[in-house]
Amino acid sequence: MKNKIYRTFDEAVADIPDGAVFMSPGFGGVGLPRNILAAVHRQGARNLTGISNNAGAAGTDVKVDVGTLVAAGQVKKMICAFTAPTHPSQVSSFVRLYNEDKIDAELLPQGTLAERIRAAAAGIGAFYTPASVGTELAEGKEHREINGRMYVLEYPLHADYAFIRAWKADTFGNLQFRLAQRNFNPIMAMAARITIVEVENDIVAAGELDPDQVHVPGVYVDRLVRIPPAPDGIWD
Amino acid sequence: MPEKPRLERQAMCDRLAMEFQDGWIVNLGVGMPTLCSNYVDPNKSLVYHSENGVIGYGPLAAPGAVDRHLVNAGGQHVTAVPGMAVVHHADSFALIRKGMLDVTVMGAYEVAENGDFANWRIPNRKGGGIGGAMDLAACAQRVFIALEHTTRDGKPRLLKRCALPITAPGVVKLVVTDLGLFEVTPQGFTLLEHAPGWTPEEIQELTAARLRIAGDLREFRFRD
Numbered sequence: 001m002k003n004k005i006y007r008t009f010d011e012a013v014a015d016i017p018d019g020a021v022f023m024s025p026g027f028g029g030v031g032l033p034r035n036i037l038a039a040v041h042r043q044g045a046r047n048l049t050g051i052s053n054n055a056g057a058a059g060t061d062v063k064v065d066v067g068t069l070v071a072a073g074q075v076k077k078m079i080c081a082f083t084a085p086t087h088p089s090q091v092s093s094f095v096r097l098y099n100e101d102k103i104d105a106e107l108l109p110q111g112t113l114a115e116r117i118r119a120a121a122a123g124i125g126a127f128y129t130p131a132s133v134g135t136e137l138a139e140g141k142e143h144r145e146i147n148g149r150m151y152v153l154e155y156p157l158h159a160d161y162a163f164i165r166a167w168k169a170d171t172f173g174n175l176q177f178r179l180a181q182r183n184f185n186p187i188m189a190m191a192a193r194i195t196i197v198e199v200e201n202d203i204v205a206a207g208e209l210d211p212d213q214v215h216v217p218g219v220y221v222d223r224l225v226r227i228p229p230a231p232d233g234i235w236d
Numbered sequence: 237m238p239e240k241p242r243l244e245r246q247a248m249c250d251r252l253a254m255e256f257q258d259g260w261i262v263n264l265g266v267g268m269p270t271l272c273s274n275y276v277d278p279n280k281s282l283v284y285h286s287e288n289g290v291i292g293y294g295p296l297a298a299p300g301a302v303d304r305h306l307v308n309a310g311g312q313h314v315t316a317v318p319g320m321a322v323v324h325h326a327d328s329f330a331l332i333r334k335g336m337l338d339v340t341v342m343g344a345y346e347v348a349e350n351g352d353f354a355n356w357r358i359p360n361r362k363g364g365g366i367g368g369a370m371d372l373a374a375c376a377q378r379v380f381i382a383l384e385h386t387t388r389d390g391k392p393r394l395l396k397r398c399a400l401p402i403t404a405p406g407v408v409k410l411v412v413t414d415l416g417l418f419e420v421t422p423q424g425f426t427l428l429e430h431a432p433g434w435t436p437e438e439i440q441e442l443t444a445a446r447l448r449i450a451g452d453l454r455e456f457r458f459r460d
Binding site: 025027028029030031053081082083084085088095098099105107108109110111112114115117118129130131132133134135136137167178179180181182183184185186187215236 | 286287288289290303304305306307308309310311312316322323324325326328329330332333357358361362363364365366367368369370371374375401402403404405406
C-alpha cells in the first residue's frame with residue numbers, strides 16, 4: 001500500500017505549481033482546511049485559481065482561510081457564490097482587490113457551484129439546472145426547455161488540487177466527516193486530481209473504519225496530514 | 237409629524253411563520269428570516285433545512301453547549317434534534333432543486349408585483365452575494381419574503397418592477413413588511429393585513445405598485 005501519510009503540511013503542498021487550480025471547502029467556518037491553506041501561503045505558489053463557496057474573510061477578523069491566499073496576491077481568480085460580503089461592513093481582502101479589478105471572479109449560484117463540482121467528480125459532461133433562469137447570471141448560457149420548464153446548461157468544474165478537512169481517516173485515505181463539517185468536502189475530494197487532507201483525529205490503520213460509514217473512499221485521496229495540537233495546528 | 241410605530245422584525249417573522257404547516261420542510265435565509273424559528277407552535281412539527289446539508293436542526297446552541305461541527309446557513313451554532321440527518325453540499329441542493337422544500341423565507345431589497353424579487357446585488361457595487369438564493373427561489377414550493385416596507389431614506393421597496401438585478405422571476409407568494417402582509421397574485425399585491433394604526437391609504441402612499449385591498453382586510457394577527 002502506497003504511503004499517503006505526510007509528516008508536515010509544508011511537505012504535503014510542496015509541489016503545487018504556479019497557475020494551479022484548487023478547491024477549498026468550508027461553510028460557516030466549519031470543515032475549512034485552514035492548515036493546508038496556511039501551508040500554501042508559506043509555500044508561495046501564485047496565479048492560482050480558487051474554487052470555494054466564498055472568497056474568504058481574511059482582512060476582517062478571521063484567521064486563515066482562502067482569503068489569506070487572496071490577500072497575499074497568490075490568487076488570480078475565484079469561482080464562488082459570493083463576490084460581495086453578506087454585510088457591507090465586512091470588507092475582506094478579496095472585496096478590496098475585486099473592486100480595484102486586481103482579481104478576477106466567476107459568480108455562481110451555490111447549488112450550481114456544488115453540482116458543477118459533483119459533475120467533475122462523477123464524469124458528467126454537463127447538466128441543466130433551473131437555478132438562475134431569468135436572471136443576469138444566465139445571460140449567454142445555453143438554455144433548453146425540458147418538459148415545459150426552462151433550464152441553463154452548466155459544465156463541470158475540475159481542479160488540480162482539493163484541500164480537505166476531515167474528522168477521521170485511515171491509512172488508505174478513507175475519510176469521515178462530522179455533522180456540518182461535511183459540506184463541500186466529499187465532492188471536492190472526489191473532483192480534484194490530487195487530494196490533500198488535514199485530519200482532526202489520529203489516522204487509524206486501514207480496516208479500522210467501518211466501510212459502511214466511509215464518506216470518501218480512499219482511492220480518491222493522495223495525502224494525509226494529522227493536525228498537530230495548537231498552537232502548531234490551526235483548530236477552529 | 238412623528239413617524240407612527242411599525243412592526244418589529246420578530247413580529248414580521250412570527251406572522252410568516254404562522255403560515256407554516258405541520259410537517260413542512262423549511263429553509264430560512266440568513267439575517268431576519270432566521271427569526272421565524274423563534275415562533276414555536278406546539279401543534280406543528282417543522283423540519284429546518286440548511287444549505288450546508290443539515291436537515292432537521294434545532295434552536296441556537298446555548299453558550300457553553302456549542303458543538304463546533306454544527307452550524308446553520310448563517311454560520312450560527314445550532315443544536316441537533318432527533319431525526320436530524322446530514323448530507324454533502326451537492327445533495328443538499330439536489331433536495332432543493334427537486335422541490336422538497338415547502339417554503340423558503342428570504343430577505344430582499346425589492347419585491348415586484350409580478351413576483352420578481354432582488355436580494356443579491358446592490359447598486360454601485362461590483363459583485364454580489366448569491367449564496368443559495370437563486371437555487372432556493374427557483375425551486376422551493378413557496379417563496380416568502382420579509383423586508384422593511386421602505387428604504388432608510390423612505391423609498392418604497394414594493395415596486396411595479398425591480399430596478400435591481402433579480403434573484404428569480406415571478407416566484408414570490410407572500411410578503412411581510414413592517415406595515416403589512418401582502419399576497420402576490422396575477423393581479424399584483426393584495427394587502428391582507430395591516431400594522432396597527434396604519435390605514436390602507438397610508439400604506440399605498442409608501443408603495444410604488446397599486447395595492448388591491450382584501451375584502452376581509454384586518455389588523456395583523458399573531459396567533460392562529
